[in-house]
Amino acid sequence: MSPETQGRRTPGADLPDHPDRLWRPAEPKRAYDVVIVGGGGHGLATAYYLAKNHGITDVAVLERGWLAGGNMARNTTIIRSNYLWDESAGIYEHALKLWEGLEEDLGYPLLFSQRGVLNLAHSLQDVRDSVRRVNANRLNGVDAEWLTPEQVKEVCPIVDISPDVRYPVLGGTYQPRAGIAKHDYVAWGFAKAASDLGVDMIEHCEVTGLDVRDGRVTGVRTTRGAIAAGKVALAAAGHSSVVAGYAGVSLPVQSHPLQALVSELLEPVHPTVVMSNAVHVYVSQAHKGELVMGAGIDAANSYRQRGAFHIIERQMSAALELFPVFARAHVLRTWGGVVDVTPDASPIVGLTPVENLYVNCGWGTGGFKATPGVGWCYAHTVATGEPHPLNAPFSLDRFTTGKLVDEHGAAAVAH
Amino acid sequence: MLLIPCPWCGPRDEAEFHYGGQAHIAYPDNPAALSDEEWARYLFFRDNPKGPFAERWSHTAGCRRWFNVVRDTATNEIHAVYRVGEPRPVTA
Numbered sequence: 001m002s003p004e005t006q007g008r009r010t011p012g013a014d015l016p017d018h019p020d021r022l023w024r025p026a027e028p029k030r031a032y033d034v035v036i037v038g039g040g041g042h043g044l045a046t047a048y049y050l051a052k053n054h055g056i057t058d059v060a061v062l063e064r065g066w067l068a069g070g071n072m073a074r075n076t077t078i079i080r081s082n083y084l085w086d087e088s089a090g091i092y093e094h095a096l097k098l099w100e101g102l103e104e105d106l107g108y109p110l111l112f113s114q115r116g117v118l119n120l121a122h123s124l125q126d127v128r129d130s131v132r133r134v135n136a137n138r139l140n141g142v143d144a145e146w147l148t149p150e151q152v153k154e155v156c157p158i159v160d161i162s163p164d165v166r167y168p169v170l171g172g173t174y175q176p177r178a179g180i181a182k183h184d185y186v187a188w189g190f191a192k193a194a195s196d197l198g199v200d201m202i203e204h205c206e207v208t209g210l211d212v213r214d215g216r217v218t219g220v221r222t223t224r225g226a227i228a229a230g231k232v233a234l235a236a237a238g239h240s241s242v243v244a245g246y247a248g249v250s251l252p253v254q255s256h257p258l259q260a261l262v263s264e265l266l267e268p269v270h271p272t273v274v275m276s277n278a279v280h281v282y283v284s285q286a287h288k289g290e291l292v293m294g295a296g297i298d299a300a301n302s303y304r305q306r307g308a309f310h311i312i313e314r315q316m317s318a319a320l321e322l323f324p325v326f327a328r329a330h331v332l333r334t335w336g337g338v339v340d341v342t343p344d345a346s347p348i349v350g351l352t353p354v355e356n357l358y359v360n361c362g363w364g365t366g367g368f369k370a371t372p373g374v375g376w377c378y379a380h381t382v383a384t385g386e387p388h389p390l391n392a393p394f395s396l397d398r399f400t401t402g403k404l405v406d407e408h409g410a411a412a413v414a415h
Numbered sequence: 416m417l418l419i420p421c422p423w424c425g426p427r428d429e430a431e432f433h434y435g436g437q438a439h440i441a442y443p444d445n446p447a448a449l450s451d452e453e454w455a456r457y458l459f460f461r462d463n464p465k466g467p468f469a470e471r472w473s474h475t476a477g478c479r480r481w482f483n484v485v486r487d488t489a490t491n492e493i494h495a496v497y498r499v500g501e502p503r504p505v506t507a
């Protein structure tokens with residue numbers, strides 16, 4: 001410890017140590033009851049609930065890289081359930097309730113911190129939309145409050161609420177039960193728990209083809225050989241179009257880079273999570289002390305896990321507008337993930353035209369918060385062959401029936 | 416940041432452009448005759464290849480014209496730039 005930091009709390013000192021190996025190393029078997037494609041949060045949570053809720057343990061999670069090296073390790077960990085529509089409230093609030101007991105359930109620390117999320121309003125239209133969303137949330141049993149600018153300042157003293165800025169804060173919605181968690185711990189917790197129940201975690205195993213016979217999927221081709229499967233559950237996030245394409249299934253998603261950044265470690269100054277669709281940035285402070293910021297996707301389709309610098313520049317200027325106190329903070333690191341975006345900003349979870357092939361995709365910029373909820377519902381879908389009531393509205397065929405779940409208002413910059 | 420060669424103005428930063436998604440999507444000839452499936456395809460389904468992709472860009476901060484680009488979405492390399500109305504060039 002350097003003399004300057006002696007006697008002061010070292011940021012991150014109270015975090016648990018890095019663990020030893022948490023899941024059994026496994027070689028791919030020749031056949032499984034269920035093969036899950038993609039070892040991100042959703043694939044891992046699905047494996048866990050398949051084993052735990054449905055007793056299906058002859059399961060492999062196939063991951064082309066390392067477990068949770070995709071968006072799961074790249075997201076900014078915002079968890080909330082204050083979406084507009086009933087369908088969304090159903091699945092996101094189910095997830096939030098699971099989060100509230102997840103550390104205990106998995107027996108693993110997740111640093112789940114219900115520090116609340118503020119969504120700021122900067123125009124009359126913002127105010128109307130926000131108040132409407134608060135009312136919709138309450139009708140669905142989701143905790144939500146409308147705060148005046150002064151109340152915003154009470155929750156988060158570093159927000160600039162002065163009326164003479166370009167986009168003054170006119171108020172905000174607040175969900176006290178929302179918050180953040182530590183994403184890699186979440187992945188490890190699910191991987192460990194699923195592995196303990198018998199699931200095989202197979203890393204560096206890329207799915208390169210799907211075998212379909214008479215309209216039914218029978219197995220996967222991989223860089224480590226062919227694997228037969230009773231059922232195949234896709235959970236490949238940004239690569240969903242590519243893997244679904246192996247079975248001739250097209251999906252209404254587009255893959256885009258989504259970036260985020262962190263500052264150096266700072267003393268705790270930011271007690272909650274602040275998001276603003278209008279000035280287009282969101283900010284929290286991680287447990288260790290970094291300011292964590294993000295904004296919207298890069299406009300052009302791309303499978304490269306990096307984006308353009310002007311996007312970072314814009315989110316930084318938006319952050320400074322809201323938080324003048326950050327003027328001297330430094331950007332330490334920026335990175336990107338590839339997110340799969342749907343036309344209605346809601347996910348696709350359910351059956352496909354191919355029998356025994358299931359799809360979970362389209363979570364775009366906001367699927368981390370759903371991790372336990374989607375794992376629960378997707379496992380049910382795969383185990384029973386019927387969508388869980390909470391994911392039934394998120395079917396692939398809603399784009400044909402026209403029953404979209406338009407969450408652009410609640411999801412735009414927001415994650 | 417992409418360096419995009421506008422066919423009229425030459426190479427400019429991505430920040431000067433607006434993205435238009437997949438190119439060569441024609442409005443249906445006889446919209447009234449489309450089935451729900453065909454409408455869904457037209458409205459909501461776009462190609463999303465990991466590889467060469469024909470897409471539209473508009474040089475909003477320059478000449479303000481739309482044009483097409485073939486770009487590899489796995490590498491971001493631009494293979495071809497061509498004008499609206501021209502067929503997609505054959506690229507390697």
Ligand SMILES: Cc1cc2nc3c(=O)[nH]c(=O)nc-3n(C[C@H](O)[C@H](O)[C@H](O)COP(=O)(O)OP(=O)(O)OC[C@H]3O[C@@H](n4cnc5c(N)ncnc54)[C@H](O)[C@@H]3O)c2cc1C
Nearest residue numbers: 038040041042064070071072075076078207337367368369
């Ligand atoms: C910068 C950023 C910030 C974000 N912030 C938030 C946030 O604050 N809150 C929130 O709720 N959400 C957020 N998200 C979105 C969230 O991360 C995703 O919606 C979610 O992680 C997707 O589910 P996943 O964890 O299963 O995805 P991933 O972790 O991406 O898992 C998919 C896995 O599939 C693997 N795969 C792909 N193709 C194949 C193949 N052929 N064979 C085998 N494996 C394959 C990939 O390698 C990958 O590991 C953010 C995303 C990004 C990029």
Ligand SMILES: [Zn+2]
Nearest residue numbers: 421424474478
């Ligand atoms: Zn031009």
